[in-house]
Amino acid sequence: MHISEGVLPGYQLLIGWGLTGIGLFIGLRKVNQGNLPLVALLSSAFFVASLVHLPIGITSVHLLLNGLVGSLLGWAAFPALFVALLFQALLFQFGGITVLGVNTFNMATGAVVAYYLTRPLLRKKTKWSLIAAGVLAAVAGVFTAATLLSVELFLTGSSFRSTAELAFLAHIPVAAVEAVFNSFVFLYLAKNSPKLLEG
Secondary structure (H helix, E strand, O other), X not given: OOOXXXXXXXXXXXXXXXXXXXXXXXXXXXXXXXXXXXXXXXXXXXXXXXXXXXXXXXXXXXXOOHHHHHHHHHHHHHHHHHHHHHHHHHHHOOOOOOOHHHHHHHHHHHXXXXXHHHHHHHHHOOHHHHHHHHHHHHHHHHHHHHHHHHHHHHHOOHHHHHHHHHHHHHOHHHHHHHHHHHHXXXXXHHXXXXXXXXX
């Protein structure tokens, strides 16, 4: 779900950097010595998961895990995802530097939405609340990012409108896979590291 260089108009790039800057400001204040290893671990997991992707026009479909990252990190997901996307742009030319602000905003906004939706469920730590949190994290993370991506492409003009629709629909199976994956992760953490679910 990387938007490539040269697709979006300048005003969208500026808005993306502005909103990401605000998110980074808030997120960096949430990072401390205690949660820094978790931030780094989840940033790495996002980096690796989204390396394997299926190109669709000027976008791509791959595992996002932004809902999982957001559920465990909250606003700290902004710097975690920013670093991962930066290295993807520099090392593999996924996305790009000028669109890094927009791509980060798309991913991290879905992560923060997932955080607020799953927090009450994760604190209960019952089997079904954890499974519900896994599903909710996937739906919130994937479809928030997919919606933002589709809107941005739609606003560029008629040439990208079909791609915008396809990009959204193609992420339905991604959300289903991540719902299962997230649920297993939350169930595992509840048994082995329950403090990570407390925020």
